[in-house]
Amino acid sequence: MTLVHTQSVPVDAAPTARTVLDAMDSAGPQVWDDMTVEVALSVMAGARAGHLLVRDGDGRCTGLVTLAGLRTVRDSPAYTDRIRLRDVAAGSGPGGPFLPPHTPMTEAQHLLRHRRLGALPVVDEHGRALGVLALSR
Template sequence: MASQPLAPPGPRLTVADAMEPYEHQIADDTTIDQANDLFDDNPGIPYLLVRDAAGRCEGLVTRSALLVFLARSWYTQHTFIRDVTHQRGPFARPAMKLEFAAEAMRLKRLRAWPVVDYDGLLLGVLTTRRVNALSPVLQPS
């Protein structure tokens, strides 16, 4: 018995086929000091996903976005992540064609793009690593 392919071929791939869960999330009222501690405790993470009080995705923040605040230590305890420049929407949707999402990521120079449902709740993240892994499937035969 032949095994079934994991995803349909070509342009029928969607963001839902490629998105991955991402566990490193913070609330938008997290201080820069607390976010920096998370980066210190998890040295391999490139970014933190930011969500609001209702759980809706607000974007993602990198350590480099925090550097200007970290230069002045008193800022870190009094400034919230929501006040820091970070990647914000629009975000990817699960039903979006993967080739469209890949092109949007390329044009916007995004390495990671949050995926949200129609209520704005975070479902996962689409990464260039995952898109590149599926790129042979995206290329027309």
């Protein structure tokens, strides 16, 4: 696997430790955690997005949902049209999994691969989404 966003470094440049901030993509579409799965799927289709960042009532990032994950929830025998994103968002609740922007890339890559995650939100010290770090497949 390789990172979605790469950056060329000149041969004569001094080596520096890259961070998540250097490689993350924009945050993209963000939605509230009280949105239903069906509405979120419609938002994804309209935005042509593969994931949505989920926020709580205070605007803090609580997790990330993917198209594949929401389709799995929708196709489940336990599915009802009342299921909210707060019930299915990866990382819902305090503590993550999230990445601080100054996390070294080597650490972030290890975390993404070890937990078999395709993407993780990058958040500031207040829990606000700055972007998304994603692995390409």
